[in-house]
Amino acid sequence: MEIQRALAEERHARELAALVAADTGSRPPGWRLSPRAVVDFIVGLARPIAHPDGELVQVERKFYGDDALVERAVITLTTSRGLMLVGEPGTAKTMLSELLAAAISADSTLAIQGSAGTTEDQVRYGWNYAALLASGPSMSALVPAPLYLAMEQGLLVRFEEITRCAPEVQDVLLSPLSDRLLLIPELAGAERIVQARVGFNVIGTANTRDRGVSDMSAALKRRFNFETVRPIRDLKLEVELVLQNTNRALAEIAVPVRLEEDVARLLVTTFQELREGITREGDRVDCPTTPMSTAEAVAVATSSGCHAHFLGSGQIRPDDLVRYLMGTVLKDDPEDRERLVNYFERIAKRRAKDNPLWKEWSDAKKWL
Ligand SMILES: Nc1ncnc2c1ncn2[C@@H]1O[C@H](COP(=O)(O)OP(=O)(O)OP(=O)(O)O)[C@@H](O)[C@H]1O
Ligand SMILES: [Mg+2]
Structure with a gap:
């Protein structure tokens, strides 16, 4: 059976191989590509480049928005400071960290998923208790975790949602980041210390909505450069991204329906106006x-595509999108329903007067 989602380095294997072949820039020690090529991998190239097998490969844009942020992120990773990507949920922090690890280390799998239950063992190393009891602490009883493996192999390690972990678990990163070593007090001799190889560094992500759950210590903050990833504000860019991601997601699950640009624009306009609290015409709206x-x-559009295919007309219409809108908007606060309905009653209804598509959008209010 097929897997559901390939790793970033597998999905983009041809682009990466072509970039490695074409890369003439200088590479930081332990890196598989130069910083220039890593940036190109993430923001895309205008012209195709040649794969070692002779075929031309188009390096696609993967992250939309602030290219300067991508450059700073890559440069930070060449230094001895870690990179911390912070921002609202769903702004592609995880995606960016995966792409960086895939391009720089050719391996995006060394990742720690932070949660309230994350323990130090899951970050640095743990023990195989049967082996530990049978023969005491030794390298053969040690179970390396992502931080250990990344230091030992000179790779990037990703620490997702770091601020959801207890502070003492977060602080396991302190000596790997400042002294580039990890101490294993249970072992003796040379095995007691793991010294990081060149290429090792840390990418953390943190959600601003989780701020305060477990704030990072000042000592740890000082060892990271922080980059704030913001939502996309450009309508055209966001429409393009929603189209691309939705249609890719639908193709992956073998649903033959495609989202069209004019319908996507309705959805994205509504999202942007509700996100920013102001419409194109300057009317204030209540933000959910x-x-x-x-x-x-993308999630709303993908569900609508599945609805259209399995239960609907085979085409994504505004009506299909509105059916799945409430499932996204209504999560914690019951008043969010009112806010969405209000947007449809005031803004969508007004635009419906001279725009048939907005009329369909406004008429679909019955699903809210
Ligand atoms: N600026 C962007 N460029 C490209 N894709 C984006 C962008 N913003 C959002 N996306 C899309 O949103 C998806 C979700 O992003 P991701 O899971 O990486 O977000 P996140 O910031 O890690 O969210 P969370 O804080 O909830 O973990 C991405 O896989 C991508 O499809
Ligand atoms: Mg994430």
Whole structure:
């Protein structure tokens, strides 16, 4: 049976191989590509480049928005400071960290998923208790975790949602980041210390909505450069992204329906106006407490595509999208329903007067 989602380095294997072949820039020690080529991998290239097998490969844009942020992120990773990507949910922090690890280390799998239950063992190393009891602490009883493996192999390690972990678990990163070593007090001799190889560094992600759950210590913050990833504000760009991601997601699950640009524009306009609290014409609207992220727009559109295919007309119409809108918007605060209905009654209804598509959008209010 097929797997559901390939790793970033597998999905983009041909692009990466072509970039490695074409890369003439200088590479930081332990890196598989130069910083220039890593940036190109993430923001895309205008012209195709040659794969070692002779075929031309188009390096696609993967992250839409602030290219300067991508450059700073890559440069930070060449230094001895870690990179911390912070921002609202669904702004592609995880995606960016995966792409960086895939391009720089050719391996995006060394990842720790932070949660309230994350323990130090899951970050650095743990023990195989049967082996530990049978023969005491030794390398053969040690179970390396992502931080250990990344240091030992000179790779990037990703720490997802770091602020959801207890502070003492977060602080396991302190000596790997400042002294580039990890101490294993249970072992003796040379095995007691793991010294990081060149290429090792840390990418953390943190959700601003989780701020305060477990704030990072000042000592740890000082060892990271922080980059804030913001939602996309450009309508055209976000429409393009929603189209691309939705249609890719539908193709992956073998649903033959495609989202069209004019329908996508309705959805994205609504998301942007609700996110920012103001319409194109300058009317104030009440923002729902749920983040109206691009990722959520893609989720609504993908569900609508499945609805259209399995239960509907075989074409994604505004009506199909509105059916799945409430499932995204209504999460914690019951008043978010009112906010969405209000937008449809005031803004969508007014635009419906001279725009048939907005009329369909406004008429679909019955599903809210
Ligand atoms: N600026 C962007 N460029 C490209 N894709 C984006 C962008 N913003 C959002 N996306 C889409 O949103 C998806 C979700 O992003 P991702 O899971 O990486 O977000 P996140 O910031 O890690 O969210 P969370 O804080 O909830 O973990 C991405 O896989 C991508 O399809
Ligand atoms: Mg994430």
